[in-house]
Amino acid sequence: MTAPHTDGRASRWDRHRADRRELILAAALEAVRSQGASVGVQEIADLAGVPRSVLYRLFKDRQDLDEQLRTRIIDDLMAALAPTLNPEGTVTEAIARSVDAYIGWIVANPRLHYFLGAGSGSTKDHNSPIVSGTKIAIAGTVREVFERALHAQSAPVAVAEPMAFGLVSFVDGSVNRWLSRSMQPMDAGELSSFLHIAIWAIIDASLREVGITLDPLTSIAEFTAAN
Template sequence: MSSPKSAPRAEVTDGRSQRWNGHKAERRDRILNAAITAIREAGVDVGVKEIAERANVPRSVVYRLFGDRDDLDEQVRTRIISELMTRLTPVLEPEGTVGAAVTRAVDTYIGWIVTNPHLHQFLASGSTKKSVGGSRSVSNARTAVAVQTTQLLAAAMARADGADDIAEPLAFALVGMVDSAVNRWLSRGMRPVSAEALSHSLQRWILHTITVAMADIGVEVRAQTPVTELFGSATEPR
């Protein structure tokens, strides 16, 4: 026959477990914030010791909560990407003219990089493990942007009664071009051109590429083309 006191004892145990889980979550959050602050200020080579000191926890706690440095780094990347996508996602929705939409997206991205060069370098640095494909978080973010771009291009092509089978490769080509150009530019200390010049060039290349792709299906697109003329109601997910 079970004791009636067993239920309260279980409740006490559950309460302690919840408090401990909350304590661990708070520490993890503090460590991640400390890591991002340290990278933003000191660069990508910041050590676990400095991160632990900034978070006001022993270094052993960092490894206990994250397992190893790669686990910590990947979760830091996830948080950095979340910050970047909060800025970038809204401006990927087309408004005004095609040229203005491209300018807004590229300027927002380059602007974030100029403000947070070390964070972007950290994203580009990948994992210390020799895994194929690098950081999963970074790869997923690139894919998310490319998929959203694909939907926009496919909507414009479908509205023009053209084949939209090139929308996906075109979108991934555009994202890859921007990513490669920016990473190389950062690796050279934001040289040989200024941020403004790089942004302007990327905008022109993107517009020219889209113009050629749309011309192939008989649609004329210019920087002054209103996005409502190009997309209409077809920008809604299909």
């Protein structure tokens, strides 16, 4: 049987399109980082060095561009958060490490974080599938940690899900409000310290409800080890 013929020109054109998409997304990321979510399509095209018409041949519309850009921003955020989602050290250290990594990324990238929730000035899409999916994935990872710990302590694991999703929503809401008030009335360090205490208080109260009294200086490894 003769192998199917591959058109080299089509392959080169696909690579060219992919390269241009990468160029535009990189330009859009830099434009939002430096100018904010209100940056226009023409400004992004100019920064990428392509005509506006080319941008719209590669992306269906501004909403499509926004969602692809969110994917890039989340990739960057998750690179900072990923090491903290497999907690190590004591419970206190694990909480501090994850909160400080998140707040630190936001302080370095406030406009990118705002864009995740709001999108561009032209679309104002507050229901991004990629953002919602990422929050669910993070909460799911936290839930798995709680489930392992509860199972190791022979405690009911059903509480793990509301604990995890409640904590992620609590942190997200606190941070978004803080950003909406131009990082006031607390500074970043004060907000991090508040969240350390509040997260521990929620975990502690939730565990006590299922009969577990936990010292926050207990190591994660010890707490999640089967008896």
